[in-house]
Amino acid sequence: MSKEIKNIELMIIGGGPAGLTSAIYASRAKLEMMLLENQILGGQVRNSYTIENYPGFKKITGPELADLMQQQAEELGATIDEFDSIETVDFSANEKVIETEEYIYKAKAVIVATGASPKKLPIPSENEFAGKGIHYCAVCDGAMYEGKVIAVVGGGNSALEEAIFLTKFASKVIMIRRHNYFNGEKANIDEVMNNPKIEVMFNEDIVDVKGAAFVEKAIIKNSKTNEEKEIEVDAVFGFVGTVPMTDMFKEYLNITSSGYIITNENMQTNVDGVYAAGDVREKQFRQITTAVADGTIAALSAEKYIVEQRREI
Incomplete structure (x- = not known):
């Protein structure tokens, strides 16, 4: 059976803070829009146990x-489709084509807000022990290790915050930190260094894990x-x-060697009508607040582009 074709003005790919913010602005602008997310809406934000740096919420x-x-x-009227995975995209023409498992969408503009996923540990046994002691989401899997010894590898805010959260279990x-310093916020560093349940091993790097x-x-x-x-650890x-x-x-799209999408300050990519927002974009800081800002700018830029396209018809 051939797939149903849906013509829309704006397609937002990704339902994290950047994508949802774009959807809020696009809905207020009364654009014919669709947000696609092939997992649970919210992105990596859902993996954060406590957020204390988002304005308006202590x-x-x-x-x-x-x-x-x-x-x-x-x-506000946003149309959201969860769990419909994208199979292919085609940005070669003025009309952007996004084919999913269920439909073929033709859009005037696209905002890419697909975010980023945790990088796997570069150790030989990662695949063997994935889900069997190797994890990347403390909120998801921390409760499995009540009363156990847990190692945390990393030195940024995510590692610091997750280490603090894991002390609950x-x-x-x-x-385990390969350098003799952390890269996170001072408040997080202080909390880690002063927590009696956390031992910090500076200048150490993980080589592998083993077990039955x-x-x-x-x-x-x-x-x-x-x-x-x-060292003996359970996870x-x-x-x-x-x-x-x-x-x-x-x-x-023009993409860096690390895989991030290059945009200008208006979130415009090298392809007319295609924008990128959030963690998927090349930038210095990746925070919820910066993702929301990106989503705002991308939606406003896309709206302006779509209005110009309407005038040309």
């Missing part, structure tokens, strides 16, 4: 904030002396960066 959980964003977008959290059916030990290597040793949570979800766009 403290809010990630799922709560994501739900509020979704609710606001839908109440673990008897001990060991932070599940992780039992982590092999670490000192970055100064190259000395290797084993290893990796927070060593993210990988942008841009593979399907590489044929059409």
